[in-house]
Amino acid sequence: MIIIFIFKLIWDVFMFPENLWRVTTLAKKKATIVFVLFGMIIGAPYLKASLQTLETIAIDMQIISERIPELVIENGKLVLADQLEQSVLVKTDTANLVIYAENAPDSLTIERAIKRAPLSFLMGDSQLKVATPATDFDLSYDLLEGLTDVSLKAMMTDFGSLSALTLIPMVIVSLLVGLVDGLLQLVIMALFVNILSLLFRVRLPFAQNFKLVLVASFMPTLIMSILNIIGVYPAAQTALIAGITAYIYYKGIITHVTRL
Structure with missing residues (x-):
């Protein structure tokens, strides 16, 4: 049920950015699950590349x-x-x-x-x-x-040959790579939206902004990972993810707060 709730929240935020404000009440346990899923989708292209190398x-x-x-x-x-x-x-x-x-x-x-x-x-x-x-x-x-x-x-x-002895380490390494890469991306985006929010005199703790960009960037990151897996690599895809995340943050947080 938690996974269903998380994916519904992520989808609702992507389709209707004004729902992003709901993420501020997201429990730490659920936020951790979202982060692990985030690392998995970033690590998926690495896993595919590893499997191709093994082949x-x-x-x-x-x-x-x-x-x-x-x-x-x-x-x-x-x-x-x-x-x-x-x-x-x-x-x-x-x-x-x-x-x-x-x-x-x-x-x-x-x-x-x-x-x-x-x-x-x-x-x-x-x-x-x-x-x-x-x-x-x-x-x-x-x-x-x-x-x-x-x-x-x-x-x-x-x-x-592909076996459990080769597949399991590859999955673990890909997940670790995805988590580290994802953490760096989220920290940078959280710093960026923190500056953006200050321009509109909206002050939120860094931990809250980290959680907000985690959910806001989930779907754009998932879309890019799927494209990478099928062999499509859009130019400046990191900038695209950051731009979409900033837009969702603006619509969901800054617009919401300034209207109060």
């Missing part, structure tokens, strides 16, 4: 897995079914795989590939190196004893 990773990992030759790790060494004449280098947008041929020196091509990709897996004779453009670390084959090309391909496939 890209899954495709790239599939490409890499298809190029892995027959191999096994035995006695702390990489053993290939067929001796490589040259190093294997599989490049994708998100990851690289390098399997060094015996006694093959590091090539400039491999070095450049490592620097350009977010993640690289380099399989040498006795260790696996995981590298990023900023850092790298070595993993001894003693810890990977018995690993075969079949199990490695399965790991590559699972690396980019």
Whole structure:
């Protein structure tokens, strides 16, 4: 029932800005729920972008897995079914795989590939190196004893797959990003409407103005988030949200108070 009341209030304020004055009596618990919902809608485009990135990773990992030759790790060494004449280098947008041929020196091509990709897996004779453009670390084959090309391909496939273990952290991070981003936006808008109200000699506590802009900006923010999710990014959308919020605030608070 609380959620229904909140959405009805938000809709009534958006359609009829003069109802904004009702928000001044909104209980702290309900205001907190509105803020969490506000963070969720801001975080939704971030979540979509994360899912798209995961999908890209899954495709790239599939490409890499298809190029892995027959191999096994035995006695702390990489053993290939067929001796490589040259190093294997599989490049994708998100990851690289390098399997060094015996006694093959590091090539400039491999070095450049490592620097350009977010993640690289380099399989040498006795260790696996995981590298990023900023850092790298070595993993001894003693810890990977018995690993075969079949199990490695399965790991590559699972690396980019969507599961509860990947989805839940992504949702949590997106929500946290949305809450932080939303808080910054609301603080700035609350300061702005506080100055606007002072010009009309209307004085409200900052906490009240924060709560008012939270409800006033909810629908414009929701509309922009939906547009972002479907791939539409209006120019100066933050300014548009702020402008609509200021208009609703003016109609709902300043006009209401000056008429008393």
